[in-house]
Amino acid sequence: MWRRHAPDPSASGPAPVLDVHRIRQHFDFPAAGRVVTNNAASTQPPRELLELYRSLSPWYENVHRGQSSASQHMTGLFEESYDTIATWLNARSRRSIVTYRNTTEAINAVMYSLLSEFRDGDNVVTTTMEHNSNFVPWYALSREILPRFGRRVDHRLARFDPVTGELDLEHLAQLVDARTKLVCVSGASNFLGTKPPLRRIRAIADDSGYPRPDGDSGSLLLVDAAQLVPSSSVDVQALDVDYLAFSFHKLLAPFGIGVLYAKEHLLEQALPFLYGGDMIAEGQVAPDRVSYNALPWKYAAGTPNILGVIASAQALRLLLDLVAGGRPRWFGTAEPLARDVVVSSMDLVARHTTAVTEQAMRSAQDVAGLTVYGPPPGAPRSPLVAFTVEGMDPLRIAEGLNELGVESRAGCHCATLAHRDLGLVPSGSCRLSFALYSSPDDVDSAMEALRRVTAPARIGRVGLRAAGRPYP
Secondary structure, X not given: OEEOOOXXXXXXXXXXXXXXXXXXXXXXXXXXXXXXXXXOOOOOOEHHHHHHHHHOHHHOOOOOOOOOHHHHHHHHHHHHHHHHHHHHHOOOOHHHEEEEOOHHHHXXXXXXXXXXXXXXXXXXXXXXXXXXXHOHHHHHHHHHHHHHHOOOOEEXXXXXXXXXXXXXXXXXXXXXXXXXEEEEEEOOOOOOOOOOOHHHHHHHHHOOOOEOOOOOEOOEEEEEOOOXXXXXXXXXXXXXXXXXXXXXXXXXXXXXOEEEEEOHHHHHHOOOOOOOHHHEEEEEEEOOEEEEOOOOHHHOOOOOOHHHHHHHHHHHHHHHHHHXXXXXXXXXXXXXXXXXXXXXXXXXXXXXXXHHHHHHHHHHOOOOOEEEEOOOOOOOOOOEEEEEEOOOOHHHHHHHHHHOOEEOEEEOOOOHHHHHHOOXXXXXXXXXXXXXXXXXXXXXXXXXXXXXXXXXXXXXXXXOOOOOOOOO
C-alpha cells in the first residue's frame, strides 16, 4: 500500500490514447449524467448490443436440434460466436471454449470436473489475494466435499506483500510440491490491482513434478481472468494456461455469459459438470451406455443462453470498431478476426485505462489520510484504485460520492481474504474502477467529489441526504 505524500508537480502519467468522446456516443449512461467508476463490477452496455439482442428475436429458435430455417440460422450464429471468442484468446479452436453464466460458474465447473481425479494426499494452491470465486470452491472441495468420500486434500494459500500488494512468489513456490494437482491464481486482482507474473507462475507449476494421468508431470494452472481480459490482450497459448475464465458482464455485454477456456485434451478427458440435453451425442443413450457430444458441446447441457452468447461475442467485435473508429468493420459480421487487430486494439485499451488509473492515483495524493492498496503509481495494475481514508467508514464514503453523482463501490469486493490480511474486515475499502469509455473528466469529477466527502467539515454529514442530491 502507499500513503499520501507531497505531490511532485513535475510528475505526469501517460496520456489517454482513445477518443473517449466518440466512444461514449455509443452508450446511454452519459446522457443520464452518470459518472460510472464501478466498472470492475460491471461495465455499461453499448447501444448497438442492446439493439442487436432485440433484432435477433424474430428468428430466435433453439440450436443444434431443429430442422427449421430459424434453427439453422441461429445455430450458425451461435457456433460462429465460439470462433470469435477462441480467436480473441488465441485458443487453437472453438473446441477449447465453454460458456457458462459467469466466471464463478466456470471455476466451479473446473472444480466439479476434476473432483473425481483428486487422490488422497493431493493439494490445491491458491492465494490470499483471490476473489472469493477462486477461493471458496477449493475450500469447499478440501473441507466439505471430498472429506465426505473419505479423501484428504489439502488447500494451501500463498501470501502477498502487504506493502506492495505483489504476490509472494517465493512462498508460492514453497507451497507447490509433487502433490499439487492445481495452482489457481488471479490474473489481476479486483482489490489490490496486482497483476501476478503468470509466466513465472506457470514455471513454478511445471516444476512441481506432480504425475498427471496422461503421463506428463507438473501441476495444472487455472487463471481467474475476470479483471485481466477486459483491459489486456490475453494469449492463452503464450501463457500456456490449462484453464482461464472471464465474464462478459465486465466486457460490455450484460447478458449473463462467462467463458471457460481449457486445453482441449483436458476437456476430452474430464467428466462434464452438467449432464443432459445437448451434451449427449445424438441417439447415444441406452440403459447401460451414454456417449457425450463432441467438443465443445460436451459441456453445453440443456438449452444455453443463445442470444446472450451471440451478443456477447459481438461485443468483442464492436470493441474493435469502437477503438479503431470509422465505419463498422467487425461488428455484425462473421468475418474471422485478425489476431493482430485484437492485440493492437487491446494494447490501446490497456494504455488508456492505465492513463486514467494513474491520473486517479496522482490526484489521490491530495486527499488527507488516504491510503491506496496495491502496487504504487507506475507499477502494472488493473484499472482500479481501492482505498481507505483514516477515520471514515468506506461505506459512508461511497454513499457520499453517490450523493455527488459519482458511482463507486465499498466493501470487501469479494476479496475477503486480502481485506482480512490487511485488517480491513469488516469495513473493507472503497474502490474506483475504470474502462475504455472512462474519461479524464470522470476522474476529475470523482476525485473532486472524494475531496468534498472527506473534508473534515463534511465528516458526519455524509449519507444524510437522498441519493443523487448533491450538496450545494
